[in-house]
Amino acid sequence: MATTTSTTGVADATDAAGAPGAAPGRLAEARRLLEGLEHAKSIEEGRFSALGMLITDASLCADEPALTAIKDGLQWLHRTRYLDVPALDPDQREERGRVLGLIDVAHWALRRMPSGLQLGLRPGGHAARFLVAVAARPGRSNRELAAELGTDDTEISRVGRRLLAAGVVWRRKEWRSNLWDITPRGRAYLAETGLLPAPSDGDAPPPSPASSGPTRRGVDPDPSPGHRRRP
Template sequence: MDEMKSSEEISDGLFSSLGMMVTDASLAGDEEALEAAHEGLRRQYGRQRRLRDGQGDAAAELRGRLLGLIDVTYWALRRLPSALQLSLDPTSHAARFLVEVARQPGQSNAQLAARLDVDITEISRIGRKMVDADVAWKRRAWRQNAWDITPRGQHYLEESGLRRSEPDPAPLPRPQLGDFEYFAGVKVRPGRLSGVVTDARGTAIARAQRDLEPVWNADAAVTVLAAFVHDLLAETPATRAPADAGRVGLGVEIGGHVDAARGTVVYAPNYATGAGWTGFSLAEPLRRATGLPTVLENDANALAQLEETLTGPGTGRTDAAVILDHGIGAGLMLNGRVHHGAAGSAGEIGHVVVRSDGPLCSCGNRGCLESVAGTDAIADEIRALTGRTAEGLDAALALLSNDECRKYVEEVLGRTGEALGIGLSALINLTNPDRIVLYGPAGLVSDGEFESARSFMTAVHKTVRKQAFSTAGDDVTLTAKPYHDEVGALAATAVAMRRLSRDGR
């Protein structure tokens, strides 16, 4: 696979050698080798699509051969003996999947993908394998899969030592300041509040949403937020004593320039015309109103801290989380610490100018990345080109299936994906990160599920490869994850966990 990655042309000899090795691994039941080949082939197929799209029959034949080997490794993995006889590697995705499902039954594909930091298609593949082994099963919960462990799976975890059978833990002692049993997180949008309550392990135990009227001053913001937090905690019997600051910590996240150290909203132009959520202290007044230790953070910085919580500290590593929403921002984790900059505005790639003659941005400049490639900008441009009155991004992206509109939607997705790729390339060239996680609407980032996302992400990847300096584009792992408001609220709880714990950073 390494030779294939470094070769401009893939020779017949390389295909033959890999085919023989896959055959040997299949006969030997070597799951590790088969998974390595399967994942490497999938990456190579994506690379060849980016390099050779539109290059005719030879390129199509090459991709066909790769797909053939991908199918061989897929079916070889499906036909391996039951996982109960395989003794799963505790660090493998399959073992972590099973442990995570046992820890919190009912999680969806997207939630498991976020927990395990893998692509959602990998969760589908592992899930099929677990179902075949009768160690897990899935059911439909509204429009999503929900995963549960079977008695056989629970038995396997206990017998293998992956998870020991233990009695329910004894109640925790009354915590001192900094030791919390629960965390509440609130995502603030211009027109909606979303909240979640988790226990100290990060398991969500309550959720709520509320429409938000325009807020013009600090007093009104504190009043509205405090009432929402009170109602959110009232949904959870264990947290109905919010004044007990030793038990519950509160995190709030908002898009825009946030001074996290002082707990102030410095500048949030997307939230309202005029004053809006701009220029006032929020964390300390909210602490007084709720009785809860409170921290405030920018939305992208909160996502970066959520990723650090999910994957564990990456000592000596640079990671970034990018949020593609109405606005666009980046959160940077340098050696396990979030990088805020001199006054909290680090990572504002949404206000990097990518088109000097572009549309007017909410910040007052023209052609900022978010005014070109933010979700509102994409939907507006699709409506303008197609002449259709599609309400919202999903409706605009759905016009891709309309023959009369298709070419216009593809044009917009290609152009805006290129713009985002320019912004990400600037981030990559400046910070040389090991990993970037792109959070955005499923219709733009879930390229395994939506044609619109395939068009958009193809343009993103192509531009990053073209514009990243030297080997920086190859050095970074770019992962995309679907984003919704509950993810933002969970990110706020992750900030509270890190900042309010004894050793939080």
């Protein structure tokens, strides 16, 4: 396998996936790791661990371009390094299995990206309102969400499990209560679908006392002694 051809193949796979929105550092790290795998005679444990952590970080941050780059690069690596080899030794077979495992993880992480989620949340439905409420104030309990959505704990648990399975919320336990937080993937989903409402006028900071209300010409709005006009 020629070095020039294979190196170009990995670089092309990552460059083609470098769409706007990818974290430059994460994408550059993916390129570096993939090129390192290509030039290595055998793939060390540390390289597999680094790729696994990179896939995890990209998934949690909803970094679709970085995940696409990793998946494409690993698929190219599998084709050129293992697919056409007539007989693999035990170490090579283990490497091939781990590469295929990382490809699968990247594939399913991409399927759970906001663009691939088939949630179809109805803006006025419980699931959409649940997600918006948790985005506005993370750490809400089942009881708080039930009161805000006008439903009961059973419905909140059902909706929460659905959103949890989609990877758009996190659930944590505090004593006997479930507390819900939104994930980066959930925020990206709200942004892409336009479900997150724009800040209302009530969210704007109140005007300062000096500028509130009209003032008459020649009358100082600050009645403090240090600011009074001399007669």
